[in-house]
Amino acid sequence: MLLRVENIHKSYGAVEILKGVSFEMAPGQSKVIMGPSGTGKSTLLRCVNHLSPPDQGRIFVEGEELTAKNLNTMRQKVAFVFQDFNLFTHLRTVENVAIGPRKLRGFSKSAALDLAYKELDRVGLSDRADAYPAELSGGQQQRASIARALAMEPKLILFDEPTSALDPELTGEVVSVMNKLASEGMTMLVVSHEIGFARKAADEVIFMEGGKIIEQGPPSQLFEAPQQDRTRAFLNVIEHGGDA
Amino acid sequence: MSAWLDFAMEHLPYVLEGLPTTLGLWISAMAIGAVLGLALAWARIYGNRPIYAIATVYVEIFRGTPMLVQMLFIYLGLPEIGITFDPLTAAIIAIGLNTAAYQAEYLRGAVRSVPAGQMTAARALGMGKFQAFTTIILPQALRRVIPQWSNEAILELKYTSIAYAIGVTEITARAEKIGYETFQFFEVFLLIAAIYVVMTSVVAQLLQLLEKKVAVPGL
Numbered sequence: 001m002l003l004r005v006e007n008i009h010k011s012y013g014a015v016e017i018l019k020g021v022s023f024e025m026a027p028g029q030s031k032v033i034m035g036p037s038g039t040g041k042s043t044l045l046r047c048v049n050h051l052s053p054p055d056q057g058r059i060f061v062e063g064e065e066l067t068a069k070n071l072n073t074m075r076q077k078v079a080f081v082f083q084d085f086n087l088f089t090h091l092r093t094v095e096n097v098a099i100g101p102r103k104l105r106g107f108s109k110s111a112a113l114d115l116a117y118k119e120l121d122r123v124g125l126s127d128r129a130d131a132y133p134a135e136l137s138g139g140q141q142q143r144a145s146i147a148r149a150l151a152m153e154p155k156l157i158l159f160d161e162p163t164s165a166l167d168p169e170l171t172g173e174v175v176s177v178m179n180k181l182a183s184e185g186m187t188m189l190v191v192s193h194e195i196g197f198a199r200k201a202a203d204e205v206i207f208m209e210g211g212k213i214i215e216q217g218p219p220s221q222l223f224e225a226p227q228q229d230r231t232r233a234f235l236n237v238i239e240h241g242g243d244a
Numbered sequence: 245m246s247a248w249l250d251f252a253m254e255h256l257p258y259v260l261e262g263l264p265t266t267l268g269l270w271i272s273a274m275a276i277g278a279v280l281g282l283a284l285a286w287a288r289i290y291g292n293r294p295i296y297a298i299a300t301v302y303v304e305i306f307r308g309t310p311m312l313v314q315m316l317f318i319y320l321g322l323p324e325i326g327i328t329f330d331p332l333t334a335a336i337i338a339i340g341l342n343t344a345a346y347q348a349e350y351l352r353g354a355v356r357s358v359p360a361g362q363m364t365a366a367r368a369l370g371m372g373k374f375q376a377f378t379t380i381i382l383p384q385a386l387r388r389v390i391p392q393w394s395n396e397a398i399l400e401l402k403y404t405s406i407a408y409a410i411g412v413t414e415i416t417a418r419a420e421k422i423g424y425e426t427f428q429f430f431e432v433f434l435l436i437a438a439i440y441v442v443m444t445s446v447v448a449q450l451l452q453l454l455e456k457k458v459a460v461p462g463l
């Protein structure tokens with residue numbers, strides 16, 4: 001297994017947010033996590049790369065356990081794409097993508113830039129390489145941040161609601177980049193309510209509520225024949241344009 | 245006016261002989277302040293409790309006492325416990341330690357103003373905390389701090405004049421000497437004021453150019 005998430009518990013203060021979450025991902029798989037707001041989806045993703053270390057439970061990447069000691073090297077295998085992009089404000093788009101290989105992977109400056117241009121091309125942003133993040137639209141910023149993740153040549157990319165900070169007309173360009181990555185065999189763990197993406201690209205959909213996995217299965221099964229009432233109620237809300 | 249110009253032209257060379265001392269004192273002190281200020285800012289933001297406490301006490305002491313008192317303490321007080329400096333060194337240390345406290349606070353404010361997501365994104369790439377600070381946070385914070393840092397630099401340029409109190413013959417001390425020799429205090433202090441105005445204007449302009457040169461959209 002590429003990723004093994006084993007019985008993760010996480011509390012903030014006295015409130016237990018994650019109440020024992022486990023799942024696995026094989027190389028090349030894509031999984032979409034859905035569930036109501038405040039349910040702990042972001043917390044779970046942040047536990048997976050120890051941005052918030054779990055209180056209990058273990059994370060394995062390619063069989064190696066993530067610990068406080070190997071964190072910085074393990075994070076190079078597990079990239080993270082944020083809801084609000086978090087591109088480095090002071091760097092041009094191409095430098096945002098090049099900085100990981102340059103500073104963390106031992107690339108020379110020119111090799112890092114070559115790779116950065118290649119990854120920008122992959123997300124369709126070659127023409128904006130010299131722009132600063134503030135000069136990009138939201139959709140372009142998110143694609144640039146996906147390129148930044150790709151330049152680490154990670155084993156797995158975590159996406160935390162990559163389209164929910166975008167105006168509706170801009171989500172399409174990001175979703176199509178994600179579709180393309182999935183079809184190229186990238187392993188992706190995606191928190192998202194984009195049903196279109198889940199149907200097309202996901203091998204499995206995980207429905208979470210109250211810090212637990214309520215139901216999981218292939219998108220066809222989960223969307224057409226959900227077993228749990230809560231899954232059904234939730235899908236009803238998002239399919240009818242509500243904000244779950 | 246023309247009498248003053250004649251007076252100024254006559255004594256300007258002697259006063260300006262002190263300029264290297266004034267500028268050397270200022271630049272050395274600002275450099276000490278920048279390095280120490282950066283360390284103090286780091287300690288106040290990321291330090292564990294004891295390190296935070298030490299840095300905080302330092303900042304409070306140096307901001308809470310007059311710089312003249314600090315300078316007299318270093319020049320006249322420390323020799324009693326066997327630590328002796330020549331006047332210029334004592335002045336550099338005093339102004340350097342003092343401006344460090346202020347520079348630390350300005351820098352700390354600037355670092356705080358960088359959105360938390362920048363550090364998170366750097367850490368998520370696999371950078372350590374220190375590497376993330378130096379490659380991502382600091383370049384942004386430094387750009388944001390330039391206006392305040394410029395004010396501080398100009399303030400300290402003027403403050404170099406108090407080094408005259410411990411016998412450093414920078415430009416103010418030289419002006420005073422001319423005053424006592426000629427009894428034209430009005431003229432000579434007008435001259436020295438003009439010199440400070442020219443210096444501070446030039447510095448302000450240069451730093452504004454720097455600010456423009458490193459400006460980035462969105463910062």
Ligand SMILES: Nc1ncnc2c1ncn2[C@@H]1O[C@H](COP(=O)(O)OP(=O)(O)O)[C@@H](O)[C@H]1O
Nearest residue numbers: 012013017035036037038039040041042043044
């Ligand atoms: N750093 C934090 N400190 C305290 N509480 C937090 C923190 N991060 C998240 N929470 C709380 O944890 C709960 C789950 O949050 P989150 O994982 O962001 O949910 P989701 O992504 O599913 O909307 C929320 O109630 C949120 O307020």
Ligand SMILES: [Mg+2]
Nearest residue numbers: 041042043161
């Ligand atoms: Mg969330």
